[in-house]
Amino acid sequence: MVTIKDVAAKAGVNPSTVSRVLKDNASISQKTKEKVRGAMAELGYVPNVAAQMLASGLTYNIGVVFPPLLTPDRLSEPFFMQILTTITNEAKEQGFTVSIATGMTKDELEEQVKLMHLQKRVDGFIILYSDGKDLVRQYLMEQKTPFVIVGASDGFEREITYIDNDNQLMGKMALEYLYEKGHRAIQFITDDLDSEISEERYVGYVRGAGKLDLVSHPAQLFDSNDPVVLEELIDSIKENQTTGLIVIGDTVSVRLMQFLSFYQLNVPHDISIITFNNSTFSKLIHPYLTTFDINVNNLGRTSVRRLLQIIRTPKMVFSEKIIVPFLLKERESVRDLKKK
CATH class of the missing domain: 3.40.50.2300 (Response regulator)
Known part of the structure; x- marks a missing residue:
């Protein structure tokens, strides 16, 4: 079985550095993190999640909350599948897994999120919609549970992190x-x-x-x-x-x-x-x-990184609006009326 010491020797760092990389410690440079993670991948190292959970108190799982499925077409939106794929891949890179919360109504969705929280199945949530009267957001704020919102800022800007386009x-x-x-x-x-x-x-x-x-x-x-x-x-x-x-x-x-x-x-x-x-x-x-x-991949990666930052530093208050850049793709659906 590959150990932390094996990874450290392969990467040319101390075992303590490998441990800090596993925790995504901010004191470790990005270059060192990439080198250590490369060594892990090459050696096939798999972290002892049970031991990590006992030591940190974390589940190493995050919840992704979809909007209420008020219409049957909602989940067919490519946006949700694309951002979920990005979130899952980024979470995996950080040593986390992903659970999904869905519901046909706002009440059903709230119950699902409550259950995930009360059973301590996740460390925090990424909410894929913005609603000023959202019951899920209200519950998570009351419980002081880490979460970020992918969507337009709509209240509590000094307490919530929003990731969105302009x-x-x-x-x-x-x-x-x-x-x-x-x-x-x-x-x-x-x-x-x-x-x-x-x-x-x-x-x-x-x-x-x-x-x-x-x-x-x-x-x-x-x-x-x-x-x-x-x-x-x-x-x-x-x-x-x-x-x-x-x-x-x-x-x-x-x-x-x-x-x-x-x-x-x-x-x-x-x-x-x-x-x-x-x-x-x-x-x-x-x-x-x-x-x-709208750069969905950037939205997904940023949401995971900001949520994990909040989870790992619970004593700090994070509230910001992160604007992800966009790009216009000119194709065939607009006619230039100036050209005869």
């Missing part, structure tokens, strides 16, 4: 991009009017429209299961002679394109779409979507 800036840039392509009648489409991310991006759209002296419209709901909502949407597009749509995400955009085609509205010839996430759906069918890459 969604207002993205909404503003989306409108400016359409404007540069000659579009003047532009609307904002979402599948959830109460979503924090949707609200942030809509605010950016409104501010951008104001600066460019364009008319901004109320956010339009797209719900493929509600005929009344769909009729209101198509009426609004026709009434306002809309040529450009800012759509909340790739999956919604794909469904919206199918809906528009039913009314003989072609993307991008008749109407242009710019969207967000740069998921696998963005290049699923033609036209490929012009979309913002």
